[in-house]
Amino acid sequence: MNARFWKRWGGFFFILPWVVGFFLFTIGPLIASAHYSLLDWDMLAAPRNVGLQNYRDLFVNPDFTWSLWRTALYALMAVPVTMLGSLLVAMLLNQKVPGITIFRTVYYLPAVTSGVAMMILWKLLFRPDTGPVDWALTKTGVYGALMAHWIPGFTLHGGFHFQWFPLLDAQPGWLSSPDWALQTMVLLSVWGLGSGMIIYLAGLQGIPDHLYEAAELDGSGAWGKFINVTIPMLTPTIFFNLIMNTIGAFQAFDQAYILSSGLGGPSRSLLMYVLLAYNTAFKFLKIGPAAAMAWVLFFIILALTAINFYVGKKWVHYD
Amino acid sequence: MATVTAPSVGGWRERKRKRERNTRITAFIALTLGAIMFAAPFLFMLSISFKNPAQADKMAVFELPKPFYPANYGLALAQMNFMLELRNTCVIVFANVVGILCASAMVAYGFARLPFPGKNVWFAIMLSTMMLPPFATLLPLYAKFKDIGWVNTFLPLTVPAYCGSAYMIFLLRQFFMSLPGELEDAARIDGCHRFDIFWRIFLPLSKPALITVGIFTFMGSWNNLFGPLVYLRTPNMYTLSVGLAQFNGLYSTEYGRLMAASIVIVSPLLLLFFVAQKYFVKGIVLSGLGGR
Numbered sequence: 001m002n003a004r005f006w007k008r009w010g011g012f013f014f015i016l017p018w019v020v021g022f023f024l025f026t027i028g029p030l031i032a033s034a035h036y037s038l039l040d041w042d043m044l045a046a047p048r049n050v051g052l053q054n055y056r057d058l059f060v061n062p063d064f065t066w067s068l069w070r071t072a073l074y075a076l077m078a079v080p081v082t083m084l085g086s087l088l089v090a091m092l093l094n095q096k097v098p099g100i101t102i103f104r105t106v107y108y109l110p111a112v113t114s115g116v117a118m119m120i121l122w123k124l125l126f127r128p129d130t131g132p133v134d135w136a137l138t139k140t141g142v143y144g145a146l147m148a149h150w151i152p153g154f155t156l157h158g159g160f161h162f163q164w165f166p167l168l169d170a171q172p173g174w175l176s177s178p179d180w181a182l183q184t185m186v187l188l189s190v191w192g193l194g195s196g197m198i199i200y201l202a203g204l205q206g207i208p209d210h211l212y213e214a215a216e217l218d219g220s221g222a223w224g225k226f227i228n229v230t231i232p233m234l235t236p237t238i239f240f241n242l243i244m245n246t247i248g249a250f251q252a253f254d255q256a257y258i259l260s261s262g263l264g265g266p267s268r269s270l271l272m273y274v275l276l277a278y279n280t281a282f283k284f285l286k287i288g289p290a291a292a293m294a295w296v297l298f299f300i301i302l303a304l305t306a307i308n309f310y311v312g313k314k315w316v317h318y319d
Numbered sequence: 320m321a322t323v324t325a326p327s328v329g330g331w332r333e334r335k336r337k338r339e340r341n342t343r344i345t346a347f348i349a350l351t352l353g354a355i356m357f358a359a360p361f362l363f364m365l366s367i368s369f370k371n372p373a374q375a376d377k378m379a380v381f382e383l384p385k386p387f388y389p390a391n392y393g394l395a396l397a398q399m400n401f402m403l404e405l406r407n408t409c410v411i412v413f414a415n416v417v418g419i420l421c422a423s424a425m426v427a428y429g430f431a432r433l434p435f436p437g438k439n440v441w442f443a444i445m446l447s448t449m450m451l452p453p454f455a456t457l458l459p460l461y462a463k464f465k466d467i468g469w470v471n472t473f474l475p476l477t478v479p480a481y482c483g484s485a486y487m488i489f490l491l492r493q494f495f496m497s498l499p500g501e502l503e504d505a506a507r508i509d510g511c512h513r514f515d516i517f518w519r520i521f522l523p524l525s526k527p528a529l530i531t532v533g534i535f536t537f538m539g540s541w542n543n544l545f546g547p548l549v550y551l552r553t554p555n556m557y558t559l560s561v562g563l564a565q566f567n568g569l570y571s572t573e574y575g576r577l578m579a580a581s582i583v584i585v586s587p588l589l590l591l592f593f594v595a596q597k598y599f600v601k602g603i604v605l606s607g608l609g610g611r
Contacts, residue, residue, distance in 0.1 A: 008436065010513050014429025015441060017422040021482020025460065026448055032459035043462060089353065095346040105593050106354045109361070112588050115542035116563045117581035121364050124378065124574060132363070132380040191357065202603035216335070222342060247450050254544050261568060274454055281458060282549065291458050298455040305450050 030298075036291035043287055054292040063268070063276060064293070068300075070182060071273040075249035077186040082245060086196030087238070091230075093197070094204045104201075111194030119258035122188050126174040134171060175259055178267035185255055185270065196241045203237030204230070235316045243308050247301055253278065273297060361585075368392070368578035375575040391579035395566075399580055403555060404562040408541060411476050411558060415540040416533055418480030419487055423532060424525070426483045427491035428517045432503065449485045453545070461549060471552040476543075480536075487532045490603060494528035495521060527601040534595055538588055559584050 037054055041047035058064045089107055093100065110118060126133050172180040207230065215225045231238075256264065256272040262279075264271030277297070281290035367375055368391055369384035395401070429435070430442055464475045498521065506516045522529065544560045551557055557565070563580055592599075 011429050011433025011435035011438070014433060014513075014517070015426045015435075017481065018426040018445065018483045018485075018488060019441070021422075021479060022444070022448065025479045025482065026451065026456060029456035029459040029463070030451070032462075033455055036458055036462075043465070089350075092346045092350050092353075095343055097343055097347045097350060101596060103350050103354055104599075105589075105596055106358050108592060108596075109589060110357055112538050112592060113542070113585045115584075116544060116560050116567070117364070117585050118360065120563070120567050120577055120581060121360055124367075124577075125360070125363065125380070127378065130378055132378055135378075191360065198599065199603065222338070243450070247452070251452050251454070257544070257548075258564060258567065274452075277454055278545075278549075287458055287462075294452070294455040294458065297452050301450055301452055 033291050033294055036287055037289075037295050039288045039291075041287045042285040044285070047287075050288065054288045055296075058289060058292055058296065061289075063271065066268060067264075067271045067273045067276040070269065070271055071250055071252070074182055074186065074252060074272065075246060077183070078189045078249050078252075079242070079245045081186060082189055082193045082196055083238070083241060085190055086193040086241070087200055087234075089193060090197045090200035090204055091226075093201060107197060108194035110191040111197075115254065116258055118191070119188075119255055123175060123259060126184060128171065128173045128176050131174070133174070138171075176266055178269040181259070181266055181269040185252075185259060188255065196245065199241055199244075200234070200237055203234050207233045232317050236318060239308075239312050239316045242312075243305060246304055246308065250297065250301055250304070364578050364581055364585075367574055368582050370575050372573065372575060375573075375578075378574070388575065391575040392583065395576040395580040396583070398576065399562050399566050400554060400557070401559075401562070401580075401583070404557050404559045407473070407556060408558040408560075411473050411547075412537055412540045414473070414477035415480045416536050418477065419484055419536045420529060420533055422481050422483035423487040423491055424522065424529065425517070427488045427495055428521060430488065431492045431495035432517075432521075433513065445485050445488065449489070457549065464550070470550055471556055472550075473556075475550045476540075476546050484536075487536065490532055490535075491525070491528055493603075494525055498524055527598040528603075530595055530598040531601075531603060534591060534599070537591065541588060 038049055038051055039047040040050045040054075093104055093107065097103070125131055128134055172183075174184045175181050211229045211233065212225055215229050220228060251274050252272050253274040256270045256275045257278075260266075260270040260275075262275075264275055264279075273293070274297070277290050277293040280286050280293065363380045366380065366382075366384055369387055369389060370391075371384075371386065371388040374382070374384065374388075430438065430445075460475070461470070464470050469475050502520055502524075503516055506520055511519070542560060543558070544564060547558045547561045548564075551561060554562075554565075563584060566580060567577065
């Protein structure tokens, strides 16, 4: 162990904790998980090798295809909504307005407390008929005045009924209705936009003032500055949030677990992918199929991230 | 494109100032409306938590509690095994914050400031683990932890923290990269070793980033439902999140109590964020994203 060794390898010792963790808690289990996915095992009796049967079973299992579809729909709706919402709030919070500390706290908090407590409250607020949300919409005449069949809607594969303007439906029943539970969960995800907002805010504050000044000298107005300076400078941040949000949406668990009391109802409408995998493993003790689900999820996320990176090359600017 | 000529500069300034004021006023109004929407759930939570069962049942959220009924708090805490769950949560949260901070800061410093063979490869691997769904590694980990008798202890929920977390390492690395390099050079000339430079120079300068990571970790493990749900089996080991989720199943008609319990669980987070929020945005540096 001479000085030259330390000069060359000293830095490696700093990252050693992570390298150890990577082998113990990431790559090791990931490989083991691939092995598990080939087993018929309940963690009690001796495992039996069944080859690729678990994977074949998955794709004919109606719960599996259904949950995959529901999760994709959730991501498709929730990701754009939270991305746009958090950018908008971050833009507003980046202005020099009085009481900025309080505003930041208020917008960030629901994201932080989005755990169990918030979901329980949402369940109460969105209770059909007697719940405050329905009460307010009835009182203000939103229900009744504008009925659902005025608004075009359509039905997608899997009984997913899509309506253009949720609030114009006559009493959608929110979390208790199979047609609405998922949209309600998307609506609730708006309150969680604080985590993306913080990242955007950091990105916005990293944009140098002289770029705005230059744009102003060129005669750009607020919109011009937004399009020509803010958005291009912010693309790495938008990209980061897009990747993180997509990954997060495909792993939605807590919301669905609490809102449906762990069952994924009504009529499996909140049966998110990870919830199904969790139930398969820990309720029904089918370790093999659950591990197969884990691997399929891993590949889906890998593919989505790869697509994001590929498409991202075309629109993300690194100064 | 408007051309600015010399005589109109004064007018241009004036117009600019006016436009900025208008932007600020619009932003303020929009923010206030949004803030009402975002704060409303907490206010409802607070108000319901002080209602007696008869009034809470009506679900008239715009009605103030009458009579004022703080007994919900006592009842909820008694039913929930609250003190025990609070203690469990605190142990897990504390162990996580310490572990993540120490390990992530060290690893981040290695990635940000020190040369060693294969650094870029390791960094790329680390970034790619951020997209690995935790569920993909969960089952073998669970089986292993079960084998060595760690299920229904806090160890599966705390030990991995001491290897750092990819996301936090990434945040800290970005911050360390933004600090000027002359610092190290000066310290090296004074004869400081790597670890001394890290410990005496970098850590004190990185307070905003460390606080940000600390708060993220605190909030994440305080709210964590999935991990405790998987690894903790008996009620005496439950954390507040699991306790509240169970409470929700058992006493879901006792809204006042449910909300009182929620308020108690949420309030430390509110307090923490409010106190530390000025460091928060400063601690997040994302420039140089994408590993250029």
